[in-house]
Amino acid sequence: MPDRDLIADAQARFDALANYQVTLASAAAGAEPVEIRYSYRKPGFVRMDCIRPHAGTTLVYSPETGKVTLWPFGFGRLPKLALSPDNPVIQSPQGHRIDRSDIGVLLVNVRELQRHGDTQVVGVETIGMRRASHVIVTGEPGQRVAGVCRYELWFDLGLGLPVKAASEGAWGKLIETVLMDDLRIDVPESQLGPFS
Structure with missing residues (x-):
């Protein structure tokens, strides 16, 4: 397993899928826990159905319009707002x-x-109900990508995609841990939920 590049394998698997659906649970220091039913369809459509906080709120991003549609009280219910994806109101902490x-x-x-760093394959662990390969990527001193100096990832042995990710900033400070539960790929469109 050490000779395999699990990250390159995951990228190839992501490139080959048409869509995926997952329940995201995010925990970050000083922030309220977040849980979202997340759906993605190529070439970049995203639907987020909030479980907590803001239960019932739905956001949909369309790469065709470059806009996010926000339904504060549930998909298809008024009011409906069109926002830019860089609007701070709809960004995470x-x-x-x-x-x-x-x-x-x-x-x-x-x-x-x-x-620009080091990759270490730690071994196989259990994440929820899935067996996953644990990989740590640490940047060289002073190296950051999107504010992250170190990633810990757990790749599902069957799907080859991450089912958990933790990011750290400078001095090992934890930025966020995201658990990706019930990950399904190439979901039938009827089960994926509408994107408009």
């Missing part, structure tokens, strides 16, 4: 934008840090 929130963006950032 860590500065994440909906148009740059998918697994592919995470992998690009990890691979960039990997190019």
Whole structure:
């Protein structure tokens, strides 16, 4: 396993899928826990159905319009707002934008840090109900990508995609841990939920 580049493998698997759906649970120091039902469809459509906080709120990003539609009281219910993805009202406390929130963006950032750092395959662990390869990518001193100096990732042995990710900033300070539960790829469109 040490000879395999699990990050490059994950990128290839992401490139080959049409869509995916996952429940994201994010924890960050000093921030309220976040849980979202997240759906992604190529070439970059994103739907976030908030579980907590703001239960019932839905956000949909369309790469065709470059806009985010926000339904504060549930998909299809008024009011409906059209916002830019860089609007601070809809960014996470860590500065994440909906148009740059998918697994592919995470992998690009990890691979960039990997190019200027060290990659360590720790071994296989259990994350929830999944067996996953634990990988640590640490940038060279002073090297950061999107404010991150170190990533810890757990790649599902079957799907080859991350099911957990932790990011650290300078001096080992934890930025965020994201658990990706119930990850499904190439979901039938009828189960994915509308993006408009």
